[in-house]
Amino acid sequence: MDELKLIEPSHGPAPTPAIEDVVPAERGTVYVETYGCQMNVSDSEVMLGVLKSAGYSAATRLEEADVVLLNTCAIREHAEDRVIGRLSQLSHLKMKRPDVVLGVCGCMAKHLSEQLLDRVPYVDLILGPDSYRDLAQMVQEARGEPALDVKLGRSETYVGLDPARSEGVNAWITVMRGCDKFCTFCIVPYVRGRERSVAAHEIVRQAEIAAQEGFQEVTLLGQTVNSYHDGETDFADLLEQVARVEGIRRIRFTSPHPSDFTPKLIETMGRDPKICPFIHLPLQSGADPVLEAMQRSYTTAEYRKLVEDLRAAIPGLSLSTDIIVGFPGETREDFDRTLDLMRGVRFDSAFMFKYSEREGTVAEREIPDTVSATEKGERLEEVITLQNGISLEVNQTYVGRTVEVLVEGPARRPGQTSGKTDTFKTIVFTGEAEPNTFVDVTVTDCTQKTLIGELA
Numbered sequence: 001m002d003e004l005k006l007i008e009p010s011h012g013p014a015p016t017p018a019i020e021d022v023v024p025a026e027r028g029t030v031y032v033e034t035y036g037c038q039m040n041v042s043d044s045e046v047m048l049g050v051l052k053s054a055g056y057s058a059a060t061r062l063e064e065a066d067v068v069l070l071n072t073c074a075i076r077e078h079a080e081d082r083v084i085g086r087l088s089q090l091s092h093l094k095m096k097r098p099d100v101v102l103g104v105c106g107c108m109a110k111h112l113s114e115q116l117l118d119r120v121p122y123v124d125l126i127l128g129p130d131s132y133r134d135l136a137q138m139v140q141e142a143r144g145e146p147a148l149d150v151k152l153g154r155s156e157t158y159v160g161l162d163p164a165r166s167e168g169v170n171a172w173i174t175v176m177r178g179c180d181k182f183c184t185f186c187i188v189p190y191v192r193g194r195e196r197s198v199a200a201h202e203i204v205r206q207a208e209i210a211a212q213e214g215f216q217e218v219t220l221l222g223q224t225v226n227s228y229h230d231g232e233t234d235f236a237d238l239l240e241q242v243a244r245v246e247g248i249r250r251i252r253f254t255s256p257h258p259s260d261f262t263p264k265l266i267e268t269m270g271r272d273p274k275i276c277p278f279i280h281l282p283l284q285s286g287a288d289p290v291l292e293a294m295q296r297s298y299t300t301a302e303y304r305k306l307v308e309d310l311r312a313a314i315p316g317l318s319l320s321t322d323i324i325v326g327f328p329g330e331t332r333e334d335f336d337r338t339l340d341l342m343r344g345v346r347f348d349s350a351f352m353f354k355y356s357e358r359e360g361t362v363a364e365r366e367i368p369d370t371v372s373a374t375e376k377g378e379r380l381e382e383v384i385t386l387q388n389g390i391s392l393e394v395n396q397t398y399v400g401r402t403v404e405v406l407v408e409g410p411a412r413r414p415g416q417t418s419g420k421t422d423t424f425k426t427i428v429f430t431g432e433a434e435p436n437t438f439v440d441v442t443v444t445d446c447t448q449k450t451l452i453g454e455l456a
């Protein structure tokens with residue numbers, strides 16, 4: 001322990017010691033490996049922040065760390081299989097260095113809980129997504145017996161814990177946690193718990209810290225980010241408050257739910273030039289009976305109308321989506337409706353998944369899985385082929401235009417640099433530019449995934 005110097009005030013209470021004064025001596029190094037969504041990336045930064053202020057430092061390589069934490073995802077079975085595979089690789093590390101604390105954190109830790117110990121007996125620590133505040137203490141406890149905490153807190157939003165942000169040009173800020181929607185296929189409400197919003201002043205504080213650290217772009221995160229509310233402050237108000245933070249030039253958010261898009265939010269996005277014209281708007285299915293069975297709370301007509309309103313209000317809007325194929329009961333006709341809707345809306349890009357049955361969800365308990373594995377595979381190939389064609393055509397409309405790019409860093413080929421447009425397209429261009437600067441780039445070519453250009 002460092003010596004704690006207490007300053008005698010001439011009057012009034014003793015001042016709170018600055019964090020540097022109370023940090024204990026170096027405790028070892030930690031490596032956090034992140035799986036899954038951006039929320040996990042953001043949570044990993046909180047975990048690192050907690051451990052750093054307790055005296056740990058970040059290891060550059062997993063093999064050298066004293067504490068190894070996997071921050072995991074449970075959204076589909078495949079995500080969990082990957083982590084189990086990774087853990088079995090790490091058995092060698094535990095054999096070679098038994099003192100290493102190996103932890104499984106996040107959604108899969110909550111989902112499998114102590115069952116994880118049956119499958120991976122050498123795990124030392126199992127922590128759910130709401131248990132990171134006491135992470136340093138839990139790591140200490142795990143040096144004896146395996147330690148487990150997977151309780152979900154109704155109010156935990158990690159207020160006051162400053163993330164140790166990883167390098168890059170974007171700062172993640174979690175604005176709400178959990179989900180109350182209970183889509184019938186989805187495990188998230190069970191592993192991340194009830195919806196709760198972070199106080200608006202805390203989010204603004206986080207944005208100010210990010211700006212001071214040099215970030216010019218922030219992404220506001222939440223499972224249904226646009227259902228955010230803090231008293232009278234709704235998500236549109238929050239976007240405006242963050243837009244007023246000096247130094248922030250681009251604001252993104254993910255993921256909104258179609259049912260929580262208010263006219264006020266659409267209008268705010270259209271009006272405020274700092275809010276990027278890009279929306280990830282999960283559709284899931286283009287067939288009304290499937291949307292109803294999924295309990296998505298919108299119809300295809302409402303979704304199409306929302307897209308129309310968004311496009312009318314936000315010039316140059318880029319849209320991406322999530323599609324699930326092979327939800328139980330999805331007929332060939334239903335699936336054709338999804339293809340029709342994709343042809344109609346013409347998303348810039350899409351994440352497409354085969355339905356994966358998740359334990360504890362309504363679909364798993366109540367809806368028989370009627371679509372064979374082969375059909376799921378075929379449908380997935382079909383949506384991917386359709387979307388790839390559309391993505392390429394949409395990107396081709398950029399050729400000849402000059403776009404503003406936030407530079408991320410050198411691209412793989414020497415002499416080339418990569419960055420993002422405000423519409424969230426990756427662009428690789430000839431010429432050199434400093435990371436975290438804005439440059440104008442003329443688009444000369446494209447693939448379905450990437451724009452290609454040269455410095456204007």
Ligand code: 5AD
Binds near residue numbers: 187323
């Ligand atoms: N099977 C397949 N995809 C799923 N998603 C969520 N749950 C499942 C599941 N059980 C997809 C949805 C969601 C995205 C994050 O993951 O499309 O929007």
Ligand code: SF4
Binds near residue numbers: 179180183186224
């Ligand atoms: Fe899952 Fe639906 Fe909540 Fe999204 S809105 S996290 S799909 S339950």
